[in-house]
Amino acid sequence: MKNKYYVYVYIDPRNDEEFYVGMGSGSRKNAHLFDKKKGLKTNLISEIRKAGKQPVIRVIARNLSKQNALLVEKTLIWKFDKKLTNKQLTNISSGHYAENFRPHNTLHFELSEFDYQNGIYYYNVGECHCRDWDDYKKFGFISGGGKQARWHKAMKSFQKGDVVAAYLKRRGSEGGFVGIGIIKECAKPIREVKINGKPLLSLDLKCKGMARGVKSNELCEYVAKVKWKVVRDRKQGEWKQGIYTTPLVRASLDAQPKTIKFLETKFGQNLRELVI
Numbered sequence: 001m002k003n004k005y006y007v008y009v010y011i012d013p014r015n016d017e018e019f020y021v022g023m024g025s026g027s028r029k030n031a032h033l034f035d036k037k038k039g040l041k042t043n044l045i046s047e048i049r050k051a052g053k054q055p056v057i058r059v060i061a062r063n064l065s066k067q068n069a070l071l072v073e074k075t076l077i078w079k080f081d082k083k084l085t086n087k088q089l090t091n092i093s094s095g096h097y098a099e100n101f102r103p104h105n106t107l108h109f110e111l112s113e114f115d116y117q118n119g120i121y122y123y124n125v126g127e128c129h130c131r132d133w134d135d136y137k138k139f140g141f142i143s144g145g146g147k148q149a150r151w152h153k154a155m156k157s158f159q160k161g162d163v164v165a166a167y168l169k170r171r172g173s174e175g176g177f178v179g180i181g182i183i184k185e186c187a188k189p190i191r192e193v194k195i196n197g198k199p200l201l202s203l204d205l206k207c208k209g210m211a212r213g214v215k216s217n218e219l220c221e222y223v224a225k226v227k228w229k230v231v232r233d234r235k236q237g238e239w240k241q242g243i244y245t246t247p248l249v250r251a252s253l254d255a256q257p258k259t260i261k262f263l264e265t266k267f268g269q270n271l272r273e274l275v276i
Contacts, residue, residue: 005069007076010041011056012048019044019055020090021076023069029057041090078102111254118161118275120260122244122251125168125178130221132207133168133178137231139195139203140184142166143210144249145221154249155187155222163275164226165253165263167245168237176237180229180267182274187224189217195225229274230267238266 008029010020020041022029033055035042048055061072080089102111112119123142125133131143142164144155158164166179191214193200200223201211213219232238244251244259253260253271260271 176239
């Protein structure tokens, strides 16, 4: 039977509040009553029993595919989460499809990919033997890669239309935020990238190490083409104490209003208008 899954909720009979949401098939909904592992859920079940009662278990939705059951489970977890409703859920995991749901405590401001299609992102140039800001600025691209899969993933997460604020690590009088641009093409292996019809690796690049691991999707640089709105030389980077920076390749600036305001002031660009 394909649609054999259901979604259930555990309710505390002492106050009629939900404290656990799950999905499964068969007798899965009753399994928690016999769970011996210590944790918020089992502790609460024990407290209910000590009060002479039993948890109320109710199936919320039935005859679901596994994927739909996971989605309904996540919807209920989001709805009942204590951060939004002040109700204490005992779920340890936030559930599948978490990336499809708006983070709690963000209803007071607009969020990229929720309230508008694209996002405003911090991008860490990460200069080294295989990447150089001068090349990025001259030819209109950004890149990232190497042995760490998370660097490839970060680059491939940029979508066409995303706004990027490029940050160059400060060294003496150099560095800071050095450019504001819009992603023109999603990232792909450097060997597949052409600039004005010419292979990127055939151009007169200042950085001679960009071809490292060029034949391997696991080792090569991933390149996203960018239309720069404003760029700065490395000695004219914009920075001040307290604005957001991170060693990560890519990070959302949604929750960094002070940094966005700083960038808009210094670069003369309305980032929200650029992203819509």
